[in-house]
Amino acid sequence: MDDPVKFIREKVDLFWTLVQQDPLEAVKTLPEVAGGIGALAVTMIALIIGVVGMSSAPPPQVKKAAEKAKQTATDTKDQVVDAASTGAEKAQAELNKRTTRSSGPAE
Numbered sequence: 001m002d003d004p005v006k007f008i009r010e011k012v013d014l015f016w017t018l019v020q021q022d023p024l025e026a027v028k029t030l031p032e033v034a035g036g037i038g039a040l041a042v043t044m045i046a047l048i049i050g051v052v053g054m055s056s057a058p059p060p061q062v063k064k065a066a067e068k069a070k071q072t073a074t075d076t077k078d079q080v081v082d083a084a085s086t087g088a089e090k091a092q093a094e095l096n097k098r099t100t101r102s103s104g105p106a107e
Contacts, residue, residue, distance in 0.1 A: 011030060012033055015037075
């Protein structure tokens with residue numbers, strides 16, 4: 001058997017012949033062919049479900065959750081900006097206090 005394609009075709013042909021007579025015996029005799037056909041069927045079903053699932057619009061609940069997450073992110077960003085500016089103002093005020101105290105008359 002030098003030709004792998006011919007080898008596989010012969011196995012599948014034998015499996016198909018056995019399935020027509022006795023499906024259970026065919027699976028017991030050639031489990032590699034049955035497994036390959038089963039894996040192919042599961043893959044095709046998963047691909048179809050994936051394509052259909054991706055093409056449909058997301059449900060309204062997902063849109064609402066995404067909008068809420070976006071609003072929360074915006075609020076958090078605003079809070080961070082406010083905190084940073086407040087921190088900078090406090091640091092500047094502290095610096096002014098130190099400068100004012102140390103610029104007084106020396107003893």
